[in-house]
Amino acid sequence: MEQGTKERSLVSKVMDGLVTGIVEEKYGAVLPPQDVLSKEFDVSRTVMREALSMLLARHMLDVRPKIGTRIRPMRDWRMIDEDVVSWRFRAKPDPEFLRDVIEFRMLIEPRASAQAAQRGNAVDVAAIRDAFESFRTIRPDDPGHLAADELLHTRIVVASGNQFFQQMAAIVRGALSASNPLVNANQHVWEEVIRKHARVVDAIERHDAAQAEAASRELIDFAAEEIGNVIPADGKQA
Known part of the structure; x- marks a missing residue:
């Protein structure tokens, strides 16, 4: 139980860091590969995969063959989600x-x-x-x-x-x-x-x-x- 709680906390922390990088235009149009991001955030690939899947579910990212994980325009983000609302309003x-x-x-x-x-x-x-x-x-x-x-x-x-x-x-x-x-x-x-x-x-x-x-x-x-x-x-x- 404690391990699961810790992992969820890590996923939330990574999501928050990814969103900060996105709204500050740190990554450009496409996110780095998962292994690069895992090293950047010092987390396992499992945690990084879960964080990315959460952003995918919120229509913030799009995975395309031969391109990678593309950052979708902010107008496409699922604004009905309270987390997405908070993240969207971080951007200028x-x-x-x-x-x-x-x-x-x-x-x-x-x-x-x-x-x-x-x-x-x-x-x-x-x-x-x-x-x-x-x-x-x-x-x-x-x-x-x-x-x-x-x-x-x-x-x-x-x-x-x-x-x-x-x-x-x-x-x-x-x-x-x-x-x-x-x-x-x-x-x-x-x-x-x-x-x-x-x-x-x-x-x-x-x-x-x-x-x-x-x-x-x-x-x-x-x-x-x-x-x-x-x-x-x-x-x-x-």
């Missing part, structure tokens, strides 16, 4: 990816906010208010800011009562981790971010589904605009 965001992030948020969060207003019970709504009060007191450059923002949005998604939305919470958290550093760039923007979050929370507390949905859309539109100001469509950061 590009304009196309940030566009997709905003589009995903616009599909999920406004409806989740509306449903939280409709379905959220007293405990759910109080948890959302508590998360907002914590979020508004933590500056963007303070430790814990991103965690507080993620908690607020996660509680809204959970309060929606929609199990599919709840499964998407990991992607919402990843989306925030990618966009927050670009959105919360100055004092004026931060104050507006707080005001727009407050409108969402206030509407949920009033059980006003239409206003909650509209306020959430406005919040995401604002984030999209700020991201566009920092990274325009040509990808050159301002």
Whole structure:
């Protein structure tokens, strides 16, 4: 039992190292052979084979005859997997990816906010208010800011009562981790971010589904605009 646990831990460690190398473009388009990677990570070929198979299952790699283990484009990765979400958001965001992030948020969060207003019970709504009060007191450059923002949005998604939305919470958290550093760039923007979050929370507390949905859309539109100001469509950061 202990040996199995140790091996699983090694596999996870190797997976994490491989992903770091992939997102940092250490390996190029094709991974080195398994024996080379085993020596690099100082693990057995069995452990390396298992780690690679886990990445294959997540559509991150592709094995081809006479080519080897090819790294698939990030757009092909199985984003429904929470580990893949975390790994994908490690990579430097590009304009196309940030566009997709905003589009995903616009599909999920406004409806989740509306449903939280409709379905959220007293405990759910109080948890959302508590998360907002914590979020508004933590500056963007303070430790814990991103965690507080993620908690607020996660509680809204959970309060929606929609199990599919709840499964998407990991992607919402990843989306925030990618966009927050670009959105919360100055004092004026931060104050507006707080005001727009407050409108969402206030509407949920009033059980006003239409206003909650509209306020959430406005919040995401604002984030999209700020991201566009920092990274325009040509990808050159301002």
